[in-house]
Amino acid sequence: MSVGSSANVICQCDLKAIANRAICCAATLGGMGDVPQTVIEGLKRGLARRCPACGRAPLFAGYLKIWPVCAVCGEENGRHRVDDAASYFTVLLAGHVVVAPALAIETFWTMPLWLATFLLLAMVVAATLLALPFVKGGVLGVLSALSARRGEKEDGGGTP
Numbered sequence: 001m002s003v004g005s006s007a008n009v010i011c012q013c014d015l016k017a018i019a020n021r022a023i024c025c026a027a028t029l030g031g032m033g034d035v036p037q038t039v040i041e042g043l044k045r046g047l048a049r050r051c052p053a054c055g056r057a058p059l060f061a062g063y064l065k066i067w068p069v070c071a072v073c074g075e076e077n078g079r080h081r082v083d084d085a086a087s088y089f090t091v092l093l094a095g096h097v098v099v100a101p102a103l104a105i106e107t108f109w110t111m112p113l114w115l116a117t118f119l120l121l122a123m124v125v126a127a128t129l130l131a132l133p134f135v136k137g138g139v140l141g142v143l144s145a146l147s148a149r150r151g152e153k154e155d156g157g158g159t160p
């Protein structure tokens with residue numbers, strides 16, 4: 001959606017809503033609704049914790065809280081229901097990260113059981129907390145790309 005010509009850009013964004021983020025409107029940065037073209041692109045943008053539609057604005061307002069609306073492109077990222085998918089993939093990832101060290105500890109080192117348990121639990125907690133925002137962003141990016149593709153099909157295949 002074009003807001004204005006490049007020579008005469010008209011700002012239509014709510015400056016009060018984005019004043020704290022120091023980001024100008026979508027007209028200045030090149031358009032609104034720049035949805036990811038492919039699932040891979042959406043996944044990359046989400047894993048980078050950027051808006052999956054434009055890739056310019058941060059996706060998260062906090063550790064796991066998503067900005068409901070992107071301040072740059074206006075995409076409603078809050079409408080995508082990530083639910084338990086991010087948790088599921090994070091546990092799957094963290095489990096695989098911990099299994100190899102657990103086997104190595106069992107094979108190569110002799111240490112008390114309480115110490116091995118403490119180390120493995122610490123690794124599970126750290127891996128989970130580190131990975132969860134990235135995985136949640138990735139899941140949201142894929143959902144955004146799939147939603148955009150479904151929208152194109154419903155609109156008639158993206159006719160010009």
Ligand SMILES: [Zn+2]
Nearest residue numbers: 051054070073
């Ligand atoms: Zn955006």
